[in-house]
Amino acid sequence: MFIQTEATPNPATLKFLPGKVVLDDGTADFREASAAREASPLAGALFEVPGVTGVFFGYDFVTVTKQDGPDWQHLKPAILGAIMEHFMSGLPVMARAGAVAAHAGESEGEEFYDKADEELVLTIKELLDTRVRPAVAQDGGDITFRGYENGTVFLHMKGACAGCPSSTATLKHGIQNLLRHFVPEVEHVEQIS
Numbered sequence: 001m002f003i004q005t006e007a008t009p010n011p012a013t014l015k016f017l018p019g020k021v022v023l024d025d026g027t028a029d030f031r032e033a034s035a036a037r038e039a040s041p042l043a044g045a046l047f048e049v050p051g052v053t054g055v056f057f058g059y060d061f062v063t064v065t066k067q068d069g070p071d072w073q074h075l076k077p078a079i080l081g082a083i084m085e086h087f088m089s090g091l092p093v094m095a096r097a098g099a100v101a102a103h104a105g106e107s108e109g110e111e112f113y114d115k116a117d118e119e120l121v122l123t124i125k126e127l128l129d130t131r132v133r134p135a136v137a138q139d140g141g142d143i144t145f146r147g148y149e150n151g152t153v154f155l156h157m158k159g160a161c162a163g164c165p166s167s168t169a170t171l172k173h174g175i176q177n178l179l180r181h182f183v184p185e186v187e188h189v190e191q192i193s
């Protein structure tokens with residue numbers, strides 16, 4: 001098994017491509033070892049590597065976030081070993097079918113927007129799904145719609161995007177400009193945790 005790695009715009013996050021489907025549907029974002037161990041054998045194994053502070057699963061990739069201190073040169077072999085061992089074992093990525101839903105966004109709370117803005121929100125979501133999310137997935141992350149209020153779109157950043165030094169530029173110059181171009185009612189884009 002050959003696992004490729006790619007740098008991401010976030011120097012604390014590295015993208016691992018195992019050459020296999022990681023999650024058939026959705027994404028899963030883990031920021032705590034205890035939640036990771038409960039929901040995913042693979043995420044639990046990755047949190048066993050000292051210095052790992054976050055694990056994110058996409059369709060065909062795993063991004064791992066590290067704390068300040070240890071460098072990738074020291075962490076990468078252990079992470080590669082954990083990913084390889086997991087896929088060779090035949091265990092599922094998620095412990096149970098409902099676990100993906102619990103980590104794919106539903107646990108972040110309900111979306112909020114005025115029902116009068118529903119058509120506008122559908123356009124915003126379509127733009128995010130077709131133009132923004134595929135590009136962000138290339139960098140090992142994901143961005144999901146959280147709400148719309150008074151001309152401001154609220155988004156949640158996950159994976160490599162969470163805590164990335166360039167995330168503000170991505171939001172303000174990339175996504176905000178794109179949404180303003182296609183949806184003139186959009187005035188601002190803000191990150192929400």
